[in-house]
Amino acid sequence: MKKALAAAAVVFSAVLVWCPPSHAIDTYAAGDAATGISTSRHNLGGTGVFTRTGNTTEICVFCHTPHHSNTLSDIKPLWNRQTSVSLSGYTAYGTTLAGTIINNTDLGSTTLACLSCHDGTTTYDNLVNAPGKNGVEPNGSDRAWEFITLDEVVSDFMTSSRLNIGVSLSNDHPISVPYKDTVAGLRPTDTVINDIDLTTGLASSAFGFDGGNLNKNLWAVKGYISETAQISDLLRETNGEMRVECSSCHDPHFNNKSWNEVDATWSSESSTQEDESNGLFLRRVGGNTGSGVCRTCHNK
Numbered sequence: 001m002k003k004a005l006a007a008a009a010v011v012f013s014a015v016l017v018w019c020p021p022s023h024a025i026d027t028y029a030a031g032d033a034a035t036g037i038s039t040s041r042h043n044l045g046g047t048g049v050f051t052r053t054g055n056t057t058e059i060c061v062f063c064h065t066p067h068h069s070n071t072l073s074d075i076k077p078l079w080n081r082q083t084s085v086s087l088s089g090y091t092a093y094g095t096t097l098a099g100t101i102i103n104n105t106d107l108g109s110t111t112l113a114c115l116s117c118h119d120g121t122t123t124y125d126n127l128v129n130a131p132g133k134n135g136v137e138p139n140g141s142d143r144a145w146e147f148i149t150l151d152e153v154v155s156d157f158m159t160s161s162r163l164n165i166g167v168s169l170s171n172d173h174p175i176s177v178p179y180k181d182t183v184a185g186l187r188p189t190d191t192v193i194n195d196i197d198l199t200t201g202l203a204s205s206a207f208g209f210d211g212g213n214l215n216k217n218l219w220a221v222k223g224y225i226s227e228t229a230q231i232s233d234l235l236r237e238t239n240g241e242m243r244v245e246c247s248s249c250h251d252p253h254f255n256n257k258s259w260n261e262v263d264a265t266w267s268s269e270s271s272t273q274e275d276e277s278n279g280l281f282l283r284r285v286g287g288n289t290g291s292g293v294c295r296t297c298h299n300k
């Protein structure tokens with residue numbers, strides 16, 4: 001009996017090993033739209049599969065509104081949330097090795113947008129223009145909605161230590177840092193991302209790894225997977241300088257699941273959608289395989 005069970009277990013695990021992943025690796029080609037927010041962790045409405053509320057089925061409303069967006073904070077685009085804390089509540093990176101100084105007043109709009117959830121101080125439902133006819137509060141107000149994850153009521157703001165970036169940005173990759181191509185091995189801003197050579201000299205396995213994404217180096221830019229985008233397309237302007245912001249490396253709408261490390265964390269057993277992992281919203285097809293995200297800007 002025990003033997004039979006053991007044999008069955010072997011067969012079962014063999015079957016699991018042979019199951020094709022729910023999403024094939026490298027499913028994105030140039031020209032594809034960088035889609036998938038509705039199936040990602042950024043769908044907080046009732047149709048979402050992870051953290052969600054029963055109070056609305058809208059998806060975009062947690063971040064954007066077509067009218068009455070937050071002008072008090074000057075956050076774009078069409079931002080529908082309260083800004084978490086005043087700028088002075090953050091700690092910017094400070095001074096880099098090359099002597100570049102980043103102050104709190106340099107923090108860019110799209111970074112403050114991400115932080116309006118990811119610094120762990122503002123509730124997900126702190127909205128300016130509530131869905132439907134539910135009213136406008138100029139700098140947002142907490143709508144007192146209940147959120148659930150895996151059928152358990154959860155906190156309505158970021159508590160996960162992995163996902164909570166916090167108000168100190170001093171332990172994160174320099175954010176809102178101006179991009180100067182004379183330091184840190186940074187490539188010229190007019191470098192075509194797709195032309196960057198990330199494979200020469202690597203083991204031959206690197207060429208085919210995860211769908212060969214190190215050869216292609218495709219990034220999502222302006223909502224599409226692009227083979228013509230330049231590094232300048234990843235930068236955003238604040239205080240007259242082009243800077244690296246959260247949205248340089250991440251696209252909050254792109255449910256990017258194009259690399260092994262992410263696919264491997266998909267649930268193979270119960271396969272309820274709620275167990276599934278997301279692709280960290282990285283802009284690069286293949287994620288950070290071979291440190292492709294880092295080496296796109298840094299010629300290291």
Ligand code: HEC
Pocket residue numbers: 037042043059060061062063064076077110113114222223236247252253
């Ligand atoms: C979790 C927050 C969040 C949600 C939800 C969200 N967005 Fe965005 N959106 C952003 C941020 C942040 C930016 C700025 C990104 C950048 O700098 O590239 C943005 C930019 C955009 C842009 C302009 C840049 C681009 O990528 O095309 C469009 C269009 C857009 N969003 C549409 C939508 C629509 C439509 C929805 C709902 C289906 C949606 N967004 C949901 C955060 C969000």
Ligand code: HEC
Pocket residue numbers: 041042044050051062063110113114115116117118124149160163246247250251252277278279280281
């Ligand atoms: C409306 C609130 C909100 C905003 C704004 C927002 N996020 Fe998120 N984000 C979330 C939530 C909620 C989760 C999932 C939390 C959980 O797993 O319980 C998440 C998850 C993530 C993850 C992890 C995904 C994974 O697979 O584990 C990343 C990366 C991320 N967000 C980046 C960003 C970036 C970058 C921005 C700005 C461009 C942004 N977020 C803006 C709410 C937000």
Ligand code: HEC
Pocket residue numbers: 111114115118162163164165172173174175244245246247248249250280282288293
């Ligand atoms: C220079 C590129 C870059 C910038 C800028 C950047 N990120 Fe990330 N982020 C990454 C990479 C790469 C990963 C995946 C790391 C890994 O594989 O563990 C990541 C992971 C994350 C995660 C998941 C954390 C984890 O370890 O699971 C969150 C949340 C996140 N980023 C949010 C943000 C927010 C918010 C900002 C702006 C304050 C930001 N990121 C700016 C590159 C960047």
Ligand code: HEC
Pocket residue numbers: 095096097098099100173174177178179180183184186234244248249293294295296297298
């Ligand atoms: C969008 C372009 C871009 C990407 C992608 C990027 N960086 Fe950077 N990185 C910069 C800029 C700009 C600076 C600031 C250089 C300066 O002025 O000192 C920087 C600085 C750094 C520094 C030096 C910080 C200091 O205090 O001097 C390190 C280390 C670094 N990056 C590592 C990484 C890693 C690791 C990744 C991948 C996860 C990465 N970078 C991805 C643009 C980028």
